[in-house]
Amino acid sequence: MKSAEKLIIKYLNNSISKKEWDKLNSWFEKSGDKKLFNEYIKINYVIEDIMSEFNTEKTKKTLLEIIKKDKRSLIVMKITKYLKYAAVVVILLGSGYFFQRDFFSNKTENIAFPSEDVITLELENGNLEVLSEGGATEIINAQGEVIGTQKGNRLTYNKAPIESEELVYNQLTVPFGKRFELELSDGSIVHLNAGTSLKYPISFLKEGEREVFLVGEAFLHVAKDSKRPFTVSTSDNFEIQVLGTRFNVSNYPEDITTEVVLVEGSVGLQTDKKSEGIILEPGFKGSFDRQQGNIVTKPVITDVYTSWMKGELVFRRMSLENILKKLERHYNITIVNQNLKYSKKKFNANFGDEPLEVVLNYFKNTYGINYTINADKVILK
DSSP, X not given: OHHHHHHHHHHHTTOOOHHHHHHHHHHHHHHOOOHHHHHHHHHHHHHHHHSSSOOHHHHHHHHXXXXXXXXXXXXXXXXXXXXXXXXXXXXXXXXXXXXXXGGGSSOGGGOOOOOSSSEEEEOTTSOEEEEOTTOEEEEEOTTSOEEEEEETTEEEEOOOSSOBSSOOEEEEEEOTTOOEEEEOTTSOEEEEOTTEEEEEESSOBSSSOEEEEEEEEXXXXXXXXXXXXXXXXXXXXXXXXXXXXXXXXXXXXXXXXXXXXXXXXXXXXXXXXXXXXXXXXXXXXEEEETTTOOEEEEEOOHHHHHGGGGTOEEEEEEEHHHHHHHHHHHHTOEEEEOOGGGTTOEEEEEEOSOOHHHHHHHHHHHHOOOEEEETTEEEEO
């Protein structure tokens, strides 16, 4: 029953996956007991009823009545926790995400799955929380303690007075079309680009390395700590080791290379624990070829690789096919390229925080690359 309760909570905060919904649906079919589900559903009814005029006291009263009826583990969560779920759903509703009213009938096949367009935080127990841009919330650990707070576009973890004896991880995921900032418990700052996921300890150990795991692109400003080196690991056994520095890492799965651009300080690049590695100097880029397994370095203009933090798009001798990948991430769209003539051609271009049409019109007017837009799909002709 406990796992079913967790899945119901995920359904209500719009974070349930297709696989998890299959499990929940299977549980319904086997048990035939929808009483527990209906109790949780009342929360959504409250939100639906008060959307036009949010009444905190009314919400609190209704939720308290639900809690009194059922003392199970997930039900006895703090009222503030319930209100946080309510706030998340209200924000999603206001942003165009919605629950259809016939969800509350017995026709469970109508349930809509959560959008992939929201920023999510996976907690140590596997639960997902939706972080709304511009929102404010507290991050609670398994013991009910506040370990961090979100204010606007940044999530900040508490500076632990006593370092952890055991590593406990959270994972922050930023979808295409969005960016987010994270301050780790050691004071290190991480800027996450669109389509990025970072797994990290909520508090680092007193001794040993500080290690995080990255898929996507991030700019890191690592807090100095000579006794605890900082390591960024990727899924292809590539590691960036630092003490305190500022650098950008691009590690998207669809790219053939992982790129590290050093702005300040010093970093070591290595493909495994046994290799000697390469020391990167400021103003240089290190590129790890995942197929060949080798690392090459060259001097670069670092601003080209960090402009994304300001919402800008800067292309330098970049092929059209790679430009299209960046546009898909930046604008959260799908691009179908039917103009193969220019796929391998390399371009130079600068764009500020411009609408998609401005970028597409540049290629149309300059190179004759026509396009059509249908909802979130672009076709180049």
